[in-house]
Structure formats: C-alpha cells, structure tokens
Amino acid sequence: MISTHDSALQSWLDEELEGVVSRFEAELSSELSCVNWLSSYVQRYRGKMLRPSLLLLAGYATSEGGDRVSEAHRVASTVVEMIHMATLVHDDILDEADLRRRGATINHLRGNEAAVMLGDYLISHAYHLCSSLEGTWISRAVGRVTNTVCEGELLQLENRENWSLDRRTYLEIVRRKTGGLCGLCCWLGGALWRGTPAVPGRDDSGVMGGLWRFGESLGVAFQVADDVLDLVGEEREVGKTLGVDLRKGKLTLPVIVYLSMLEEAERGSLIETFSALGEMPENEFEDVLRSLRGQIVASGALDAARDEARGLLAVGVEEGLGGLSEGPAVRALAGLSEQVVDRWV
Amino acid sequence: MISTHDSALQSWLDEELEGVVSRFEAELSSELSCVNWLSSYVQRYRGKMLRPSLLLLAGYATSEGGDRVSEAHRVASTVVEMIHMATLVHDDILDEADLRRRGATINHLRGNEAAVMLGDYLISHAYHLCSSLEGTWISRAVGRVTNTVCEGELLQLENRENWSLDRRTYLEIVRRKTGGLCGLCCWLGGALWRGTPAVPGRDDSGVMGGLWRFGESLGVAFQVADDVLDLVGEEREVGKTLGVDLRKGKLTLPVIVYLSMLEEAERGSLIETFSALGEMPENEFEDVLRSLRGQIVASGALDAARDEARGLLAVGVEEGLGGLSEGPAVRALAGLSEQVVDRWV
Numbered sequence: 001m002i003s004t005h006d007s008a009l010q011s012w013l014d015e016e017l018e019g020v021v022s023r024f025e026a027e028l029s030s031e032l033s034c035v036n037w038l039s040s041y042v043q044r045y046r047g048k049m050l051r052p053s054l055l056l057l058a059g060y061a062t063s064e065g066g067d068r069v070s071e072a073h074r075v076a077s078t079v080v081e082m083i084h085m086a087t088l089v090h091d092d093i094l095d096e097a098d099l100r101r102r103g104a105t106i107n108h109l110r111g112n113e114a115a116v117m118l119g120d121y122l123i124s125h126a127y128h129l130c131s132s133l134e135g136t137w138i139s140r141a142v143g144r145v146t147n148t149v150c151e152g153e154l155l156q157l158e159n160r161e162n163w164s165l166d167r168r169t170y171l172e173i174v175r176r177k178t179g180g181l182c183g184l185c186c187w188l189g190g191a192l193w194r195g196t197p198a199v200p201g202r203d204d205s206g207v208m209g210g211l212w213r214f215g216e217s218l219g220v221a222f223q224v225a226d227d228v229l230d231l232v233g234e235e236r237e238v239g240k241t242l243g244v245d246l247r248k249g250k251l252t253l254p255v256i257v258y259l260s261m262l263e264e265a266e267r268g269s270l271i272e273t274f275s276a277l278g279e280m281p282e283n284e285f286e287d288v289l290r291s292l293r294g295q296i297v298a299s300g301a302l303d304a305a306r307d308e309a310r311g312l313l314a315v316g317v318e319e320g321l322g323g324l325s326e327g328p329a330v331r332a333l334a335g336l337s338e339q340v341v342d343r344w345v
Numbered sequence: 346m347i348s349t350h351d352s353a354l355q356s357w358l359d360e361e362l363e364g365v366v367s368r369f370e371a372e373l374s375s376e377l378s379c380v381n382w383l384s385s386y387v388q389r390y391r392g393k394m395l396r397p398s399l400l401l402l403a404g405y406a407t408s409e410g411g412d413r414v415s416e417a418h419r420v421a422s423t424v425v426e427m428i429h430m431a432t433l434v435h436d437d438i439l440d441e442a443d444l445r446r447r448g449a450t451i452n453h454l455r456g457n458e459a460a461v462m463l464g465d466y467l468i469s470h471a472y473h474l475c476s477s478l479e480g481t482w483i484s485r486a487v488g489r490v491t492n493t494v495c496e497g498e499l500l501q502l503e504n505r506e507n508w509s510l511d512r513r514t515y516l517e518i519v520r521r522k523t524g525g526l527c528g529l530c531c532w533l534g535g536a537l538w539r540g541t542p543a544v545p546g547r548d549d550s551g552v553m554g555g556l557w558r559f560g561e562s563l564g565v566a567f568q569v570a571d572d573v574l575d576l577v578g579e580e581r582e583v584g585k586t587l588g589v590d591l592r593k594g595k596l597t598l599p600v601i602v603y604l605s606m607l608e609e610a611e612r613g614s615l616i617e618t619f620s621a622l623g624e625m626p627e628n629e630f631e632d633v634l635r636s637l638r639g640q641i642v643a644s645g646a647l648d649a650a651r652d653e654a655r656g657l658l659a660v661g662v663e664e665g666l667g668g669l670s671e672g673p674a675v676r677a678l679a680g681l682s683e684q685v686v687d688r689w690v
Contacts, residue, residue, distance in 0.1 A: 030496055034499055034500060034502075034503040035496050035499050090461050090462070090465060093458065093461050094462070112438065112457060113438065114502055116435050116438055117435070117502060119461075120468070121496070124494075127488045127491075128488025128489060128491070131476070131487075132481070133481070135481070136477070139472065139484050140473065140477065142472075142476075147470055147473055151375055151380055153462045153465075154379055154380050155377055157455075
C-alpha cells in the first residue's frame with residue numbers, strides 16, 4: 001500500500017482500499033468455477049494500488065466538508081484498479097513475461113489464450129461496473145482514456161527495434177500508456193463531486209485540469225521509474241522478469257539518453273549488440289545486461305533520466321496541487337510524488 | 346451482406362449498414378498512423394454484418410410509425426459490430442489461426458502482441474462510443490453481455506481436450522460466446538425505442554424477452570453452423586483456416602453427437618486419435634480430417650446436429666417473432682433464421 005506518513009489518513013485510506021478489494025471481488029464473481037479461479041489468481045498481481053489511492057486522495061482533497069469521498073468515488077476507484085489489472089495481464093503477453101509480483105504470470109501458467117480472455121473479462125467488468133454510476137460522462141471519460149492507453153501500447157509496438165527512438169516519442173508513448181489513466185484518476189477525484197458532464201483533459205485551465213496534469217506527470221514519472229528498474233533493478237527485489245524491455249527491442253529513457261551521449265561508431269556497435277539480444281542465450285544476455293548497466297550508471301545517463309522525470313513531476317505538483325486548499329490529502333498526494341522518485345534510489 | 350429478399354427493405358438496410366461502416370471508421374480514427382493502418386486492415390474481417398442487421402431489423406420491426414430506426418439504433422449497431430470484430434481478432438490468437446476472410450490474420454501478420462492490443466483498441470472504442478448514447482442502462486446491458494461472452498470463451502478454454510464434453514456444456518459455451526450478443530442486438534432494437542432503464546434478459550416474459558430469445562437462438566444456430574463448416578467446409582469457400590477446432594482440442598456438436606453413437610472401444614480409439622492431432626504433421630492431419638468427415642456424415646451425426654440447432658431456432662422464431670406485428674422487417678428476421686440454417690447445406 002501507499003504510505004501517507006499520517007496515521008489518521010493512512011487508516012482511512014487503508015480501509016477505503018479494503019473496500020475497493022471487496023468490490024473488485026464482488027464484481028468479478030461468476031457462476032463458473034474456472035472463471036473464479038482465474039479472477040482470484042489475478043489478485044496476486046495487486047500492488048500498492050496507486051490508481052485507486054490517487055482517486056480517493058484527490059476526492060478527499062477536493063471534498064468541501066461532509067464526506068471525504070462519495071460512493072461514486074469508491075466504485076470509480078474499483079473501476080480504475082480493474083482496468084490497470086487488465087493492462088498488466090495483457091502486457092505480460094506482449095512482454096512474454098514469466099514472472100510478476102514473485103508469482104508465475106497467467107500466460108506462463110495457463111497459456112496466452114487464457115491471459116487474453118482473462119484480460120478481456122477484467123476490461124468488460126470494468127466498463128460494466130463503471131456504467132452502474134450515474135452519468136454517461138464517467139464511462140465516456142474512462143473510454144477516452146482506455147482508447148489512449150491502447151494507442152500508447154500500439155505506438156510502443158510500432159517502435160520495437162527502432163534503435164533511433166527519440167525522447168519525445170518515448171515520452172509520448174509513456175504519457176498515453178501510463179500517464180492518461182493516472183491523470184483520469186486525479187481528475188475523477190474532483191469531477192465526481194460535481195456530477196455534471198465535463199470533458200476530461202489536461203488542457204482545462206481550472207483546478208480540474210491541474211489535477212489531471214498532476215496525475216499524468218506522476219504516471220509518467222512512475223513509468224520512467226519502472227523502466228529504470230527493468231534495467232538496473234534486482235529481479236528478486238522487483239519480483240518480475242527483468243531486462244525484458246531491451247530484449248523485446250524497447251528503448252527506455254536511460255538507454256535513449258546513453259545512446260545520445262555516444263560517438264557514432266560506439267552507438268553503432270551498441271545498437272548491433274541490441275539487435276542480437278532477442279536471440280541470445282540467457283547467460284550471455286545476463287553478461288551484456290550487467291555490462292550495459294555499468295556503462296549507463298557511469299555515464300550519468302541514469303541520473304539524467306531521473307532528472308528529466310523529476311522535472312516533469314515538479315511541474316505537475318506545482319500546477320496540480322497549487323490550486324487546492326492545504327490539508328492531509330493534498331500533503332499525501334505531494335508525498336506520493338516523492339515516493340515515485342524514491343523507488344529508483 | 347444479409348439478403349432480405351425484399352428490394353425496398355434491402356436498399357434501406359444496405360444504406361443503414363453503410364452508415365454503420367462510416368461511423369465505425371470515424372470512431373476508430375486516430376492521430377497515429379500505425380493505429381489507423383491496423384484499424385483499416387481489420388475492416389477486411391467484416392463479414393455480412395449479421396449483428397448490426399439484427400439490431401436494425403429489430404428496431405424497424407418494433408417501430409411504431411415515424412422513423413424506422415433512431416440515431417441511437419445506428420450508434421448501437423456500430424457498437425455491436427465493433428465488439429464482434431474485437432472478439433474475432435482475439436479469437437484468432439486463441440485459435441492460432443493464419444487466415445480469416447481469405448486474408449492473413451493480424452496475429453499472423455503482425456504477431457500476437459499487435460492482435461491483443463488491436464482487439465483491446467476495438468473493445469475500448471466500442472464502450473467509448475456506447476457511452477455517447479443517452480442512458481447508462483445501454484452501456485450496462487452491453488457490459489453484462491460482454492462479461493458473458495468472456496465467460497463463454499474461458500469455459501471453452503477450460504474444456505479444451507475434454508473429450509467427454511457433453512451437449513449441455515457445449516451449448517452453454519455457445520450460448521454465452523455467441524448467443525448473448527445476438528440476443529442483445531434484437532433486444533436493443535426494441536429497447537432503444539423505450540428509452541427507459543431495463544434489465545436485459547431472456548427471462549422477460551414480454552415482447553422484449555421474446556426478441557432476446559429469438560436473437561440468442563439465432564446466434565447459437567449460427568455458431569453451430571460455423572462449427573459444422575470448420576469440420577466439413579472447404580477452406581477455399583469458407584475463407585478461413587479449417588479443422589482448427591479439433592486440432593485445438595475443441596469438441597463441437599457434430600463430433601459430440603458422433604462420439605455418443607460409438608461403442609466404447611471405438612470411442613476410445615477415436616479419442617486417442619484426437620489427442621494426437623495437436624502434434625500431427627499437416628498432411629497426416631488432413632487425412633484424419635477427411636476420414637472423420639466421411640464417418641460423421643455417414644453416421645447421421647451431422648444431420649442430428651443440424652436438427653438440434655434447427656429445433657432451437659424454431660422455438661426462438663416462435664417465441665420471439667410471434668408477438669410482433671407482421672411487416673417487412675419481421676419477415677426479414679424470420680428469413681434470416683432460414684439463411685443461418687442454409688449456410689451448412
């Protein structure tokens with residue numbers, strides 16, 4: 001779970017997140033035992049519940065007295081968690097990953113077919129649950145964001161083995177793939193109090209647009225941190241298959257930065273190595289990965305990637321939280337953005 | 346396209362279906378060219394547009410003068426077509442199929458990853474478009490049906506290589522996988538005129554429940570026909586990879602009926618052959634398939650499977666169309682059910 005460093009707020013949040021878990025289970029429950037087995041297995045994928053936490057905290061931060069959050073906030077938190085879980089299940093197929101949260105992935109355990117369908121089952125239930133909320137604008141906003149998430153994934157696929165991928169395109173992929181859903185969470189936290197149709201988006205100049213931009217920048221920084229961990233983390237600590245990005249031909253920010261620091265000949269030779277990674281035997285791959293880590297850290301490219309994400313995040317905090325009245329939830333949101341950065345230290 | 350044998354009705358339907366195609370394209374259009382390429386490729390998967398035709402004809406059949414269908418019918422027709430296309434794209438991954446509608450499948454052409462994400466993109470846009478309709482009950486009904494579709498697929502996966510699969514479980518899979526969406530189409534055709542929240546379902550005793558049951562039985566008969574074609578069709582005529590069901594360990598109605606006709610020893614020996622199909626070289630597999638076809642046709646099992654589907658369909662026509670006033674759209678719906686049966690003649 002997310003840590004808020006505020007014991008009263010923390011027990012409120014923990015209790016709300018337990019409620020999210022219960023709603024999650026109730027929504028997925030089926031008459032068919034084979035479906036229930038998969039639904040309960042996927043609960044192992046649950047992490048720190050960043051997305052529902054963002055939604056609930058943004059709801060609290062924008063509540064005007066009375067309840068901290070509404071029933072709609074609770075349902076919507078379950079919806080975003082379910083969408084996130086669906087993306088994890090389908091991502092593991094894309095990555096051919098065997099390990100997630102220290103356990104076997106669904107595709108590893110039951111084959112790609114079951115993983116495709118389980119992901120679809122989660123997506124379907126997410127929309128089904130979402131449409132139990134009053135106001136079609138909520139489903140509309142969620143649909144708009146999931147459209148963007150898929151576009152981000154497709155753009156990333158298109159750029160596999162594109163060894164000249166630039167920062168701008170990388171950040172565009174990440175903004176769509178991860179930023180949008182976190183932006184939506186923070187935006188919904190505020191928007192669900194209003195109960196009126198509204199267009200979600202980062203371009204809104206008011207408090208709501210600020211919340212969106214805060215969530216989006218947090219999501220982007222979170223993804224950059226994830227990409228950094230894939231490169232320099234320890235498999236045992238991170239709990240999932242590492243080095244997957246490079247092996248699948250995905251360039252991430254620290255690698256992009258490092259490549260841009262090299263002379264043309266060196267760059268060419270490294271790209272040649274990258275192109276061969278897909279077919280390389282496991283032990284040889286480990287050696288290449290170890291050596292590359294050393295070079296990237298020594299060159300300062302890792303620090304540069306961190307600084308870029310820190311910069312984005314600082315702007316998001318300023319723009320998104322600046323307009324809100326001080327209080328425990330706003331402090332917790334600001335704290336969360338610190339934690340995102342801390343992940344990679 | 347579906348043939349209505351009524352030239353005035355046909356030109357109306359054709360024009361409406363062209364409108365569905367335009368809305369389909371407009372909804373999927375993206376800023377990203379790689380996404381647009383995939384979206385336009387998937388249009389090759391488009392078949393006779395059974396599901397939008399059902400929805401539009403059911404709308405026409407229940408209209409009380411004035412317009413034949415409303416704008417909501419047109420949007421909802423696009424939604425159901427998009428959901429159907431998404432299931433085709435993901436089904437091809439499940440089946441490891443290389444060919445659909447005489448062209449390469451997305452998974453064959455661009456890999457499983459692109460097929461997973463393209464299917465997700467279609468699903469996401471289907472819900473996004475659906476939530477542009479007034480009334481959350483529409484998205485709710487669609488979500489309920491897509492939940493069931495996924496359950497059907499998961500139940501089918503669970504029963505792969507279950508060589509003692511019975512009729513009842515087979516029909517339960519088909520009802521969920523294919524029946525539900527067709528039931529929804531017919532139900533929506535009527536429900537969208539009412540504009541009031543309602544619970545979709547086959548158990549409703551009124552006209553709406555009847556429409557649901559008609560669509561459901563038509564969907565089931567259609568799937569049985571599809572399964573029959575997978576077994577006894579000609580690849581060139583059907584335009585997709587055949588024999589896939591058996592090779593992937595999926596028993597279908599004619600095979601289930603045939604197995605039930607055999608003595609225990611013969612059944613055991615045939616099941617032994619089935620178990621070996623997955624690993625069998627292509628030419629050997631063709632021989633087994635050819636011989637099996639002959640046996641199934643000669644035994645009368647094929648006719649028995651057809652009769653079972655015909656019986657289900659007759660009940661659906663009686664219950665679903667009996668309560669509607671006579672007219673061109675009702676006649677066309679009845680004619681459609683004939684065409685479903687004709688497919689396998």
